[in-house]
Amino acid sequence: MSVNEQQRDYVLHTVEERGVRLIRLWFTDVLGVLKSFAISPAELENALVDGMTFDGSSIDGFSRVQEIFILAMPDANTFEVLPWGDPKQAEARVFCDIHHLDGTPFDGDPRQVLQRNLLSARHQGFQFFVAPDIEFFYVAPPERGQPPRLLDEGGFFDLTTTDVTGSLRKQTIRTLEAMSIPVEYSFHEDAPSQHEIDLRHTDALTMADSVMTFRLVVKEVAAAQGVHATFMPKPLEGVQGSGMHLHLSLFSGEDNAFYDTDDAYNLSPIAKHFMAGLLVHAAEITAVTNQTVNSYKRLVPGFEAPVHVSWARNNRSGLIRVPIPKRGNPMATRIEYRSPDPACNPYLAFSVLLAAGLRGIERQYELPVEADANLFELTDRDLAKLGIEQLPQSLSDALRVMESSELVAEALGDRLFEWFLRNKRREWRDYKTHISAFELDRYLRAL
């Protein structure tokens, strides 16, 4: 039996033995929204071999007028029985790659975009590993037009907040671990009702799948208790927003390619070129790592979110931080890229980060000097003297830089690149035409 046949056999047996009634085929649209349709066990064998045809016209970024039917090909290695719901009516999920009916990869499939980028890393002898620290808020079920109500506000729960959110988090971690997503740390964040869960590193494709699963698990577990979990980057004014710091490393075989015993920072030339690549292309990839209008309200001074394109070992105001590994473990050598937020599409974010880093390695970009001052305290003139630029200040700025980026177009593929820009420009236009409470309060009477 080939490995594929064995995997298939394994999945079919498991469905039978565990009495799985429904198999959910999961995939992701261009914006990183999880999509799903369900099939019965009777259809599964056929789906694993030939894929399932479905109507893609309803899905953003998938439809083109002349082409509506596309094919979901399950990746049998991601088959997993869902650890929630009625065990007597068990359900399972499997991630899919999306193809044209003739079997060629579909341009609008972010999962295959990442696979393509990982393949070019592999050709250069690297495996890309990612570990995200994901922040989010628990709030009362939202009502349209109303600001979020935090769980700390009296009256919403009879129990104290720590009890409720603590047990939510514990339940979430149990569910994640049952779904092959090991958790490294978890804690209550600085802001009220804010939590952070740090995942243990794994290869980038598995991690992107895991982030999709993570967002669903966090929301499902919360919803079962009547709580809403949100990954909105900045839900509350004056309080720190939710980021998704990404710990990145490259491995060649058993070795961490970022580690060098002899260097003062224990960073290899590969690590330094990779970081330089990220810094040079940071502005171009920001629309992908921070894709909403709201993302840019998080990237402001004073809230532990980066604003400047710089790096340092222990300076949380920079874009890249180089954490000092515990017990000097070479395997744990990594860099932390701090601007992304948990509302991004992980497949695309990992793709552009990898592409930028690899470009740095290919072209041997020079890493600028470490910026260890608190950048929030420097004047613009000082920053200019140090050659330190700011990240784009709005979605519109970010899109403008991205539009002229040959690197991002190549990493995403031309079609997806165009579609992303068009969709996000529309979002910006809608935002621009909106008259906010800020404006009314400030101008209506005064002007």
Added chain:
Amino acid sequence: MDLVAVFPDPPPPDLARTLDLAGYRWKAVGSPEDASRHEPTNGWAGAIVACDTDPEGAWALCRSLRKRDPMVSPMVVLVSGAQLQDLELRDDMFDDFCLTPFHPRELEARLKHLFWRRGGGVRPELVEYGPLSLNLETYQAAIAGRPLDLTYMEYELLKFLSQNTGKVFTREMLLSRVWGYEYYGGARTVDVHIRRLRAKMGEEHANLIQTVRSVGYRFGQSRWGS
């Protein structure tokens, strides 16, 4: 769960992989002397002899295994097309043969049939170790009676480890035996899957898989009792 002798030592990787995936317990032997030295107390359950690299040694082993009382059976020889003529006048030395390069499913089917004919069979249906049990027929794992839902690779890794309790494996060995040589993910993949398995087994059972510092991993207790 009896042991099958496999020649040569080490056997070709595709042979080792096929046997592992089919759930056989086997031991590589390089010579008739080796086969005597490592013979289990209840005798070899059978033998699989690959003739490609050292045909003379291979046939010498077949001869010696067949001379025993009781003789070792079933025996399967793997021969290339050019070696087919070697089968002549040696009918007593094997029960069946397979052409190389062999198709893994064909070899698996032949072995299954031979062992079935012999009665009982060596194919272990159930692997049990402490609180863990694996049903190889249905691919179901359970820990302390609770079903353990695993992905395919997690299952394969746990199966391999639990069939070789007490032995230490490097990441490279696990990668080649469980994932196969064509896998490109690198040795870190092994660590990632071990961590996932431990998380799924739960804290109280996580130490079934031990980390052996600067070497690799071991399932269950060491054979030396440490």
